[in-house]
Amino acid sequence: MAVTTLSQAIHDWWVSMRPGLGTDPAATLRSGLVSDLVVGDYLIGARSVITAIGASGGATVTRSITLQRRGELTYTVAWVNGATVWFTRV
Numbered sequence: 001m002a003v004t005t006l007s008q009a010i011h012d013w014w015v016s017m018r019p020g021l022g023t024d025p026a027a028t029l030r031s032g033l034v035s036d037l038v039v040g041d042y043l044i045g046a047r048s049v050i051t052a053i054g055a056s057g058g059a060t061v062t063r064s065i066t067l068q069r070r071g072e073l074t075y076t077v078a079w080v081n082g083a084t085v086w087f088t089r090v
Contacts (some may be wrong), residue, residue, distance in 0.1 A: 003032035011088065027088035033065055034063055035081040043067065044086040046077075 011029035011089040027042065037043075041050045046067055051074055052063030063081050 003030050003036050004044070005030055006086070014086075024088065024090050027090045029086065031084060031087055033081065034065070034083045034085055037065065037085070037087065041087045041089050044088070049057050059087045 007027040008029070011027075014029070024042075029044075032048055037050055037053060039050050039053060042048070043050065046069075048067035048069045050064035052069050061080060061082075062078045064076055065079055066074050066076045
């Protein structure tokens with residue numbers, strides 16, 4: 001699945017409905033798969049920035065992703081590569 005750009009209106013709604021969401025006003029809201037994510041993307045649902053992404057290849061179905069919320073410690077999750085996520089990217 002290719003990364004898809006979503007409307008600015010949806011981005012603005014998320015920012016208004018989720019205090020502390022903290023997305024950059026210059027960022028573009030996108031939809032894509034976990035396998036499309038890169039370091040620096042801001043995940044809307046997790047309200048966290050991606051700081052590291054583990055390797056994925058071959059028969060690996062999940063990917064290790066290290067996230068950090070603003071002012072918090074980092075944490076690592078294992079996420080299915082084919083899962084759809086909303087994120088912002090500058």
